[in-house]
Amino acid sequence: MRIRQIVPSLELQHGGPSRSVQALARAQAHLGFKVELFATEPGATQAGRESSDGPLRIRVLRRDTPDRVCPSAGLKQALLTGDCDIVHHHALWLRTLHYAHHAARLHRAPLVVSPRGMMAPWAWNHHGLRKAVAALILHPGAFRAVSGWHATSEQEAKDIAALGFRQPVCVAPNGVTAPSQESLGEARRHWLERLPQPTPKRIALFYSRFHRKKRLIELLDLWAATPAPDWHLLVVGIPGEYSVAEIGAEIAKRGLSDRATVHDGTDAPPPYAVASLFLLPSHDENFGLVIAEAMAAAVPVVVTDTTPWREVGVRNLGWCASWSSYSAALRQALGYPGNELRQRGEASRQWVLASFSWEKSAAKLIAFYRELRGLAAASGP
Numbered sequence: 001m002r003i004r005q006i007v008p009s010l011e012l013q014h015g016g017p018s019r020s021v022q023a024l025a026r027a028q029a030h031l032g033f034k035v036e037l038f039a040t041e042p043g044a045t046q047a048g049r050e051s052s053d054g055p056l057r058i059r060v061l062r063r064d065t066p067d068r069v070c071p072s073a074g075l076k077q078a079l080l081t082g083d084c085d086i087v088h089h090h091a092l093w094l095r096t097l098h099y100a101h102h103a104a105r106l107h108r109a110p111l112v113v114s115p116r117g118m119m120a121p122w123a124w125n126h127h128g129l130r131k132a133v134a135a136l137i138l139h140p141g142a143f144r145a146v147s148g149w150h151a152t153s154e155q156e157a158k159d160i161a162a163l164g165f166r167q168p169v170c171v172a173p174n175g176v177t178a179p180s181q182e183s184l185g186e187a188r189r190h191w192l193e194r195l196p197q198p199t200p201k202r203i204a205l206f207y208s209r210f211h212r213k214k215r216l217i218e219l220l221d222l223w224a225a226t227p228a229p230d231w232h233l234l235v236v237g238i239p240g241e242y243s244v245a246e247i248g249a250e251i252a253k254r255g256l257s258d259r260a261t262v263h264d265g266t267d268a269p270p271p272y273a274v275a276s277l278f279l280l281p282s283h284d285e286n287f288g289l290v291i292a293e294a295m296a297a298a299v300p301v302v303v304t305d306t307t308p309w310r311e312v313g314v315r316n317l318g319w320c321a322s323w324s325s326y327s328a329a330l331r332q333a334l335g336y337p338g339n340e341l342r343q344r345g346e347a348s349r350q351w352v353l354a355s356f357s358w359e360k361s362a363a364k365l366i367a368f369y370r371e372l373r374g375l376a377a378a379s380g381p
Contacts, residue, residue: 001369002084003028003035004103008070008096010039010060012238012266015209016289017116020174021090022053027175027362029055038079040072040096048074069138071095079103086369088112088150092119093131098139110147110372112170112365117286119159122213122306147372150365152287153308168375170368173308175358176292178349179272184297187269191234194263195274200232202338205275205299207265208282208290210242215281215304215323217242217250222281222327224254228334233260233279236271272297276341277333281326282307292356295348300341302326302333317348 005028007021008014022037029035035056040063048061061074076099079087087109089100097113104111117123124131135143148168151157157169192199208214216235223233233256235247242250247262265271270293272278278294278301285291285307294301300318303309304326313320321329333341 001033001086001366003033003086003088003369004038004079004084005035006038006075006079006087006089006096006100008040008091008094009063010058011041015116015238016174016287017090017114020287020289021114022056022058023175023177023358024362024365026053026056027358028366029053031359031362031366033366036084038075040070040075042066044074046074048078069093069095069134072099075099076102080106083107084109085373086110086112088114088365088369090114091116093134093138095138097142101139101142101145104145104147108376110369110376111142111145112148112150112369112372113142113146114150114152115156115160115286116152117156117284119156119163120284120286120306121159122283124159124163126213147376148368150368155308156286168368168372170365172361172364172368173356174287174289174292175361176296176352176356177358178353179270179293179297183269184273187271188273190269191271191274194261195234196232196258196261201230202232202276203274204228204231204233204277204279204334205271205294206233206235206237206279207271207294208237208280209240210237210244210247211240213283215283216247219279219281220250220254220256220260222330223260224256226327226331226334228259231259231277231334234271234275235260235262236265236268237262238266239264270297272299275299276338277302279330280304280307281323285309292352295345295352298342298345298349300333300344300348302329312348315347315351317344317351 005025010018025035025037037058039060042063044060044062051058061072064071087104151171152173244264251260278299281304288307302319310320312318319329
């Protein structure tokens with residue numbers, strides 16, 4: 001089977017899919033399938049550049065403007081050449097979905113689309129009118145042409161159905177890879193050099209894109225209202241809707257300059273190794289890769305129940321609360337002794353690594369692709 005995976009960007013500022021789609025494509029290639037991963041970036045040439053990740057072939061084509069909708073004549077042409085059996089696009093509201101739609105039609109291949117959280121209620125309604133127009137202009141007819149959807153959680157599958165889409169849905173979560181002791185050691189040294197001196201006793205970590213979806217500003221409000229003398233809030237992320245300077249100003253405005261610091265995480269190692277607790281009070285997440293990564297690094301998490309991580313609370317691995325109860329959950333977590341947090345962290349690590357495998361998700365999607373190809377063959381030309 002010849003599979004084309006398409007993600008608008010492999011740049012970190014575009015969020016979790018920039019990493020998770022490559023990991024998925026790599027896992028499918030390791031199963032013995034011919035997999036090509038396509039992406040765009042502003043600095044690429046018109047002809048693009050090619051590289052490999054083991055058996056995975058990666059092609060990055062020029063994004064014609066730095067526009068967020070990712071127009072790329074090079075990607076459009078590349079997808080129309082050669083042959084493929086499956087076209088799998090990740091994300092919505094981008095011109096790249098239009099190219100995937102036309103490529104699937106030309107190659108008579110099923111079109112699979114991963115919304116990557118963009119069909120969750122908050123995300124769907126955020127700038128809702130703009131997105132409705134985008135669907136008509138950027139990728140007309142693409143939603144109707146979808147052969148099947150890929151959801152990364154049961155909740156995302158429900159979100160897709162709630163919007164009235166009736167195509168088949170495959171639930172295949174992201175996988176999680178255990179960080180090496182070497183990488184954790186390097187990251188720890190990196191971040192210890194950047195923490196206030198003397199080094200705070202315990203670190204609560206926010207690590208994600210600087211986007212209003214993540215409720216970072218609201219978290220700063222909670223932190224200002226929460227007595228935590230032994231704790232320091234380390235905010236690390238990829239600038240987006242907010243810059244590092246803007247977050248720094250918000251910290252100063254709340255009188256938190258001695259209790260919180262902010263850093264650009266674009267070219268830095270993940271900071272889990274210095275954290276005793278991980279905080280992410282998102283409006284919603286289709287998966288929340290950083291949540292899984294924190295647990296894989298043995299850091300217990302405090303997350304909202306609009307993410308697909310309610311089992312964390314059920315299993316007493318961490319805290320999963322509604323937004324209205326998040327402050328209480330945060331206070332409880334901050335009050336836990338260090339040894340009990342470490343026990344929860346280790347239990348989190350064992351559970352998440354046993355439950356989420358790239359190989360299992362890759363194989364599940366391969367079976368879904370075969371099912372869709374069978375349906376297409378049965379329906380005729």
